[in-house]
Amino acid sequence: MKKILVMSDSHGDYEIVKDIRDRYKDKVDLLFHNGDSELLATDKLWQDFLVVGGNVDFAGFKDEQLLELGPDIIWQIHGHRYEINFGLEQLYAAAQKKKATIVLFGHLHRISCKKHQGILFLNPGSITHPRGVIQEKSYAILDLDEKIIKIQYYNRYHQPLKKLHFEFWREESQV
Numbered sequence: 253m254k255k256i257l258v259m260s261d262s263h264g265d266y267e268i269v270k271d272i273r274d275r276y277k278d279k280v281d282l283l284f285h286n287g288d289s290e291l292l293a294t295d296k297l298w299q300d301f302l303v304v305g306g307n308v309d310f311a312g313f314k315d316e317q318l319l320e321l322g323p324d325i326i327w328q329i330h331g332h333r334y335e336i337n338f339g340l341e342q343l344y345a346a347a348q349k350k351k352a353t354i355v356l357f358g359h360l361h362r363i364s365c366k367k368h369q370g371i372l373f374l375n376p377g378s379i380t381h382p383r384g385v386i387q388e389k390s391y392a393i394l395d396l397d398e399k400i401i402k403i404q405y406y407n408r409y410h411q412p413l414k415k416l417h418f419e420f421w422r423e424e425s426q427v
Contacts, residue, residue, distance in 0.1 A: 253398075254321055255279070259391035260286035260330075260358030261306070261378035266297070268379050268408060272391060273300050275410060280393065282321070286358035286376065287313070287330030306330035306358060323422070324353045324396060331357035331375075340373060347371050354394075354401075363390055365403055367420045372401060379408060388413055398422070 257280045262269050269291070273283060277300050285303040293305070293312025305313025307330065316329040327350050334342040336359060347355045354372045362384035363377035377390035389408040394401060405416035 254281045254396040256282045256284060256321075256326075256394050256396065257391060258284045258286065258356050258374060258376045258394065259379050260376050261288045261361050261381065262290075263288055263308070263378070263380050264290040265380045266291060270297060272379075273297060276393075284328055284356055286328060286356055288358060302328060304328050304330055307332040318350060318352070322396060323398065325351055326354045326356060327352035328356045331359040336360060340368070343373070344368060344371065347373075360384070362386070363388070363392075363405060363416060365392070365418050370423050372420060374403065377405070386416070388416075390416075 257276050259272060269289065276283065283301045285301045287304050287306025288308050290308060292310060302317055303313060304316055319326045327347055334346060336343055343355060352371060357375055360375055361378035361381055362375060363386045364375040366373055374392060376392040379389050379391055382389055390405050392403055392405050394403050399422055401420045403418040405413045407413055
């Protein structure tokens with residue numbers, strides 16, 4: 253089983269990014285930041301993260317990353333280049349072309365977790381400026397098991413958001 257932490261849209265809050273890194277770096281296999289950190293790409297903090305740039309980040313960040321992790325192909329992006337404010341259609345089409353099984357994105361500042369035709373789409377929300385119905389400053393931890401993917405969202409104070417726990421069974425063809 254692999255465990256990954258996903259955060260996004262910290263918008264200049266260095267301390268929360270550092271706090272999450274310090275708390276989890278030895279407890280999870282990978283740390284992801286999906287953009288709009290507003291920190292320098294050269295900051296040493298990023299040595300422990302897989303990070304992409306967002307629409308308000310400085311130069312030096314990758315636009316996207318594709319990572320094979322066990323049975324999964326994880327595509328990490330910020331999302332703003334795929335018109336996700338209007339739906340996930342463009343993102344889904346691009347994910348299919350990349351053969352991604354998990355898409356990690358940000359930009360919307362909204363907690364979102366859904367599986368569509370075998371692809372899991374996950375937005376951890378914003379750790380600093382949440383939008384939408386769920387007004388929680390949040391990040392997510394995924395447990396990637398060979399048969400099931402478990403997702404738990406946490407608030408800024410590292411408390412699990414009890415109603416924001418999801419489980420998705422893998423497709424038979426993936427196992």
